[in-house]
Every structure is written in structure tokens, then in C-alpha cells.
Amino acid sequence: MTSFGQAAFVGLGAYTAAVLTLGGPALPEGLAWLTGSPWLALPVALALTLAVALVLGALTLRLSGHYLPLGTICWGLALYYVFGNSEALGSHTGLTGLPMLTLGPWRLEAPADMARLIWAVLGLAMVLAHQLLDSRSGRAMRALDGGQAMAASMGVPVLRMKMAVFALSALLGCLSGWLYAFEQRFVSPAPFGVGAGIDVMFMALIGGVGHLWGALAGAAVVTLVRDLLQDWLPGLLGQGGNYEAIVFGLLVIVLMHRAPQGLWGFVAARWPKPARPATAEAGATPLPRRTLPARGEVVLSARGLTRRFGGLVANRDLSFDLKAGEVLAVIGPNGAGKSTLFNLLSCVDRPTSGEVSFLGRPSTGLTPARIAARGLSRTFQHVKLLPTMSVLDNVAIGAHLRGSAGLLRSALRLDRAEEARLRAEARRQLDRVGLGAWADRPAGSLALGQQRLLEIARALCADPAVLLLDEPAAGLRLQEKQALAALLGRLREEGLAVLLVEHDMDFVMSLSDRIVVVVFGEKAAEGLPDEIRQHPKVLEAYLGADL
Numbered sequence: 001m002t003s004f005g006q007a008a009f010v011g012l013g014a015y016t017a018a019v020l021t022l023g024g025p026a027l028p029e030g031l032a033w034l035t036g037s038p039w040l041a042l043p044v045a046l047a048l049t050l051a052v053a054l055v056l057g058a059l060t061l062r063l064s065g066h067y068l069p070l071g072t073i074c075w076g077l078a079l080y081y082v083f084g085n086s087e088a089l090g091s092h093t094g095l096t097g098l099p100m101l102t103l104g105p106w107r108l109e110a111p112a113d114m115a116r117l118i119w120a121v122l123g124l125a126m127v128l129a130h131q132l133l134d135s136r137s138g139r140a141m142r143a144l145d146g147g148q149a150m151a152a153s154m155g156v157p158v159l160r161m162k163m164a165v166f167a168l169s170a171l172l173g174c175l176s177g178w179l180y181a182f183e184q185r186f187v188s189p190a191p192f193g194v195g196a197g198i199d200v201m202f203m204a205l206i207g208g209v210g211h212l213w214g215a216l217a218g219a220a221v222v223t224l225v226r227d228l229l230q231d232w233l234p235g236l237l238g239q240g241g242n243y244e245a246i247v248f249g250l251l252v253i254v255l256m257h258r259a260p261q262g263l264w265g266f267v268a269a270r271w272p273k274p275a276r277p278a279t280a281e282a283g284a285t286p287l288p289r290r291t292l293p294a295r296g297e298v299v300l301s302a303r304g305l306t307r308r309f310g311g312l313v314a315n316r317d318l319s320f321d322l323k324a325g326e327v328l329a330v331i332g333p334n335g336a337g338k339s340t341l342f343n344l345l346s347c348v349d350r351p352t353s354g355e356v357s358f359l360g361r362p363s364t365g366l367t368p369a370r371i372a373a374r375g376l377s378r379t380f381q382h383v384k385l386l387p388t389m390s391v392l393d394n395v396a397i398g399a400h401l402r403g404s405a406g407l408l409r410s411a412l413r414l415d416r417a418e419e420a421r422l423r424a425e426a427r428r429q430l431d432r433v434g435l436g437a438w439a440d441r442p443a444g445s446l447a448l449g450q451q452r453l454l455e456i457a458r459a460l461c462a463d464p465a466v467l468l469l470d471e472p473a474a475g476l477r478l479q480e481k482q483a484l485a486a487l488l489g490r491l492r493e494e495g496l497a498v499l500l501v502e503h504d505m506d507f508v509m510s511l512s513d514r515i516v517v518v519v520f521g522e523k524a525a526e527g528l529p530d531e532i533r534q535h536p537k538v539l540e541a542y543l544g545a546d547l
């Protein structure tokens with residue numbers, strides 16, 4: 001989520017701190033008792049920022065593509081003009097005379113004292129953010145980056161998580177604004193405009209988006225280099241001006257070409273993280289398992305599914321059942337409508353008409369996260385994973401719904417027992433698909449076939465009743481295919497229902513209990529593999545393909 005408005009939240013923290021400690025016309029009468037205490041101003045500033053962030057987030061975070069950054073520019077500008085045009089806030093001259101911070105008997109008089117406090121707060125924020133990112137909630141936040149469809153299908157409440165990330169950033173901005181106000185001891189609108197928001201963007205891009213240390217590295221580089229450039233450039237060019245912005249712009253362009261992960265991403269890729277010992281997970285109690293429906297019971301049922309895209313009918317009146325303890329394959333030539341059907345079943349898309357019911361209850365219209373919570377888990381035709389995150393962490397995203405630790409518990413490290421259970425489960429599923437030895441490698445370093453197996457492990461981590469696999473054998477070598485077929489066979493024995501869309505006919509014919517053939521969006525045949533092999537309509541559709 002690209003935001004150009006971060007500086008506005010810094011301003012909100014700074015102005016709230018100033019107004020509350022100085023009193024004056026901008027302070028509502030009921031809050032007069034707060035006047036004079038910088039420390040009391042902090043929770044009020046955080047609460048106000050949280051409220052503003054939630055409102056702005058609700059208005060803008062649903063936007064996607066270019067509209068989100070544009071939206072943030074709008075409210076970033078709006079808040080800047082509120083600061084600059086409110087007489088009660090001192091208009092463009094701002095508010096002066098903020099008191100000095102005191103910490104018990106300690107007066108933060110010298111700049112070095114204030115610097116110590118700022119570094120202490122920064123250190124604390126880094127520790128809390130690190131702990132948060134290394135948790136169930138942190139994985140869910142990072143999962144937003146691997147395609148929101150994946151996060152949603154693992155049960156992550158995408159919009160709520162985006163709001164949480166946005167609000168957290170705003171709160172950190174507010175905290176720095178509060179510190180800034182008492183370090184400067186006056187506030188004016190100039191440092192909180194969209195220009196400052198762009199500086200924050202530069203810091204993130206240069207340091208490396210998605211890397212905690214990248215934020216620190218980016219802020220340090222931008223601040224130090226800007227100071228140097230402000231000294232050098234006027235001498236070099238013979239006139240003053242904001243030329244450093246041009247240099248940063250060029251630097252970002254070069255970095256985006258050469259090191260799109262930023263400076264820290266560049267360093268991290270060459271400096272692999274040490275593997276985390278599995279000792280904490282070893283003694284973890286296994287997570288409770290879902291009771292699977294009785295073998296033979298219908299778990300997923302499609303009735304008259306039709307999906308039109310304008311004039312094109314991708315699925316027409318499709319009906320079939322999937323039973324517990326069976327592997328059902330959906331096959332058909334390219335463009336037959338299999339992916340469309342897959343999306344309808346997993347609630348990524350809605351049918352134009354027709355009904356899907358899951359475990360005996362209608363599921364049409366549910367969100368992907370809701371159907372995941374009910375016990376449907378899936379993989380993707382084009383693998384969706386987080387390449388820089390470890391294989392184990394990627395798989396643990398699948399266990400999101402089996403944990404409950406929220407942001408605060410995670411940030412304070414009160415989630416360790418649950419976290420150990422989730423990670424132990426992820427390791428178990430990795431062993432099950434034969435990727436145990438790869439657990440600590442970055443997921444991006446796996447071959448495509450292994451990435452597909454990772455997705456299956458991630459789906460299994462959710463302890464599903466129904467597993468939807470979109471072309472699981474694509475890119476797998478013969479031995480890997482045999483291992484996958486053996487795994488799916490074991491899952492069937494355990495009572496799981498597996499629906500797979502697949503092009504590899506040998507794989508489908510040897511593994512499936514039943515096959516549904518879709519041609520031009522319609523069901524052309526349904527039956528046992530041997531029946532399908534002989535079916536005239538199927539032979540016609542595949543025109544000589546060897547079934």
C-alpha cells in the first residue's frame with residue numbers, strides 16, 4: 001500500500017502535542033485539564049491519530065492500483081492545509097513555546113538527552129515491530145504482499161489487516177511527531193506536507209520496502225545524504241534550491257532497476273538468515289484437528305452453475321457432487337472453463353446463476369476467507385507465495401485460522417506457545433509433502449514443482465475438509481508426480497475430499513475416483529476413469545489425444 005500521506009500523521013502527533021500542552025483556542029474546553037503535560041498529550045495524540053487513520057483508511061484502502069496513492073495525496077494535502085490555515089493552530093507560523101520534556105527528575109535539556117530518548121523509542125518500536133512481524137499476525141500482514149487472493153483464501157481478513165497495517169504506521173508517525181514537537185519545541189505546517197510524505201517514500205524505497213532494517217537504513221541514508229547534498233549542491237551549481245530531490249529521484253530510478261528490493265533487500269539476499277532452531281516447536285502440543293465428514297457424504301455440491309462474462313458463457317449449467325474420501329478430477333481442453341469453475345467453488349467469484357453448497361450449507365456469496373474458515377482450502381494455478389520469506393513461514397500462513405494471537409499479543413511476544421504449535425504444524429505438513437529439508441530456505445529458491453508442493457502443504461496446514469488443487473502436477477518431474485499421487489492417495493484414505501483441475505492425463509487417470517469433463521463450459525461427461533477414456537464426446541473434444 002503506497003501512501004504519500006504519512007507525514008500528515010506525524011503532523012497530527014506534533015500538533016496535538018502542541019495544542020494540548022500549550023492550551024489556547026484550539027483546545028476544546030473539556031480537555032483543558034490536560035494542559036501542560038506532554039506525557040498526557042501522548043495517549044490523546046495516539047487516540048486521535050488512530051481515529052483519523054481509521055476514517056481515512058476506511059475511505060481509501062478499498063481503492064486499488066493508482067487510486068490508493070492518489071487518495072493518500074489528497075488527504076495528505078488536506079491535513080497540511082488544515083494545519084496551515086487554522087488560526088487556532090497558528091496558521092503558517094505555527095505554535096511556539098512548547099515546554100521541555102521531563103522524565104521524572106530528568107530534564108531533557110541538552111540535545112543529546114532528547115536524542116537518547118528518541119533512540120530509545122526507536123529501539124522499542126523496532127523490537128515491537130520485529131516481534132509483530134515474526135508472528136501469526138505478521139505473516140498475515142506480509143501475506144497481503146503475495147496477492148490478496150492468496151491471503152484471503154488462507155482466511156486472512158484482508159481489509160481488516162490492511163487497516164491494521166495502515167493504523168499502525170499512522171500511530172508510529174504520530175509518536176515521531178510527538179517527539180519532534182518536543183525536540184523542536186515549536187511546530188509549523190512546513191515539515192508535514194506531501195513533500196515530507198514523498199521523503200518517507202524515498203526512505204522506504206531506498207532502504208527496502210518490507211524490511212524492518214531497510215526502514216532504518218533508508219531513513220539514515222536519505223537524511224545524511226540530503227544534508228551533504230544541501231551543503232555541496234549550491235556550491236557546485238552556483239545557486240540554491242531543492243536540487244537534492246532530483247538526486248534522490250535519480251537514485252530511486254537506478255535502485256528500482258538494479259535493486260528493486262532496496263539497499264537492505266540487496267544486503268539480505270547476500271547474507272542469508274541463519275536457520276531458526278526447531279527446538280521450541282519440538283515439544284509443542286499438536287493443534288486440534290477438525291472432525292471430517294463421514295466417507296461418502298457429499299461435501300461440495302454444484303447445482304446449475306452458470307457464469308457469463310458479457311456475451312461469453314464460461315460455465316453453463318454445471319452440476320456435480322464431491323464426496324468425502326474421493327478424488328474428483330475436472331478436465332477439459334484449454335479455455336473450457338475449469339478455472340472459472342474453480343473460482344466459483346472457492347468463492348473468489350460468484351455464479352451468474354446456480355448454487356454451490358459446502359458441507360450441507362449454501363456457500364454462494366461467502367467471501368474466500370469465510371469458506372476457508374468452514375474448511376475449504378485451495379492452491380493456485382499460478383503459484384502465489386512470498387519468495388523472500390522462508391518455506392516454513394509460507395506454509396504457516398495456511399494455519400492462520402488455527403491460531404488467535406492478535407497484534408498486541410504478538411508484538412509483546414505473549415504468543416510463543418501458540419506460535420510454536422503453528423510452526424510445528426507447518427513443519428509437519430512440509431515433511432508430509434517431502435519438503436522438510438527446505439524449511440528454512442527462501443521460498444523463491446525452490447523449483448516450480450516444489451513451489452506447487454509448498455502450496456499443497458500450506459493448504460493442508462488449514463486442516464481442510466475439502467482440498468481444491470489447481471493443476472498440482474504442472475511442472476513436477478515424474479518422481480515428484482508419483483510422490484504427489486501417493487500423498488493425495490493418503491489424504492483420500494484419511495477421508496479428505498480432493499477436487500483437482502489437471503491437464504496431465506496419466507496423473508488424472510491413475511489417481512481419480514471420478515472425472516467430470518467440461519467442454520465449452522458445459523459438462524460433456526462424468527464417470528469413472530475407464531468410462532471417460534471410452535466416452536465418444538470426450539474423445540471428440542480431445543481429438544485424438546491419448547487418454
Ligand SMILES: Nc1ncnc2c1ncn2[C@@H]1O[C@H](COP(=O)(O)OP(=O)(O)OP(=O)(O)O)[C@@H](O)[C@H]1O
Nearest residue numbers: 309312313314332333334335336337338339340341
Ligand atoms: N474475468 C473474465 N472475463 C472475461 N472472460 C473470462 C474471464 N475469465 C475467463 N474468461 C473466459 O472464460 C473462458 C473459460 O476460461 P477458463 O480460464 O475458466 O478456462 P480453463 O478451462 O481454466 O482454461 P486453461 O486450461 O487454459 O486454464 C475463456 O474463454 C476465458 O477467456
